[in-house]
Amino acid sequence: AQSVSQHNHHVILSEAASLELGCNYSYGGTVNLFWYVQYPGQHLQLLLKYFSGDPLVKGIKGFEAEFIKSKFSFNLRKPSVQWSDTAEYFCAVLGSSNTGKLIFGQGTTLQVKP
Amino acid sequence: EAQVTQNPRYLITVTGKKLTVTCSQNMNHEYMSWYRQDPGLGLRQIYYSMNVEVTDKGDVPEGYKVSRKEKRNFPLILESPSPNQTSLYFCASSLGGYNSPLHFGNGTRLTVT
Numbered sequence: 001a002q003s004v005s006q007h008n009h010h011v012i013l014s015e016a017a018s019l020e021l022g023c024n025y026s027y028g029g030t031v032n033l034f035w036y037v038q039y040p041g042q043h044l045q046l047l048l049k050y051f052s053g054d055p056l057v058k059g060i061k062g063f064e065a066e067f068i069k070s071k072f073s074f075n076l077r078k079p080s081v082q083w084s085d086t087a088e089y090f091c092a093v094l095g096s097s098n099t100g101k102l103i104f105g106q107g108t109t110l111q112v113k114p
Numbered sequence: 115e116a117q118v119t120q121n122p123r124y125l126i127t128v129t130g131k132k133l134t135v136t137c138s139q140n141m142n143h144e145y146m147s148w149y150r151q152d153p154g155l156g157l158r159q160i161y162y163s164m165n166v167e168v169t170d171k172g173d174v175p176e177g178y179k180v181s182r183k184e185k186r187n188f189p190l191i192l193e194s195p196s197p198n199q200t201s202l203y204f205c206a207s208s209l210g211g212y213n214s215p216l217h218f219g220n221g222t223r224l225t226v227t
């Protein structure tokens with residue numbers, strides 16, 4: 001069965017620190033990959049997505065992610081975090097174009113200290 | 115404004131009392147879906163709908179029903195809620211197909227006592 005694994009459940013950083021959140025998926029075929037962010041008390045918002053082409057994807061708010069097919073990974077990065085980046089981050093893979101179902105990882109809670 | 119609207123935002127109910135959580139989108143999306151979010155488990159799909167009158171089970175459909183009589187609406191029905199359905203629920207929609215990201219509603223926090 002397809003699955004998504006996020007390695008870090010809770011990350012605490014100081015402002016201006018660099019961020020990397022790990023995401024691995026298990027699916028051998030063509031994948032569409034996403035990172036969503038959920039700010040406290042809000043709904044999920046799309047940060048960035050990868051469908052094909054350049055494996056380095058840039059998203060909103062200075063986030064980027066790199067698709068490494070050989071490692072089945074899609075890690076999220078940001079060079080310098082801000083307090084406003086405090087949120088929960090979800091990696092997801094579109095498992096099947098027939099169902100449109102997104103398979104989510106468990107989520108990573110990021111806490112940025114001012 | 116393009117959005118997915120869920121109601122209510124918060125709901126406290128008792129075991130066995132039927133309830134409906136409404137979901138409406140104004141983007142003419144064909145695909146709609148319900149997820150529940152639980153700590154440590156991420157989001158799990160309950161039901162989805164590819165189009166009007168077409169619905170199918172997701173990963174955790176037990177105890178839930180849905181209907182898709184109109185394109186814009188996709189209500190989630192709990193005929194006899196139980197405490198293990200206490201969760202945060204999200205409705206989402208998309209154009210459908212491979213290249214369409216999901217747009218999420220604001221969520222409904224349900225507590226069943």
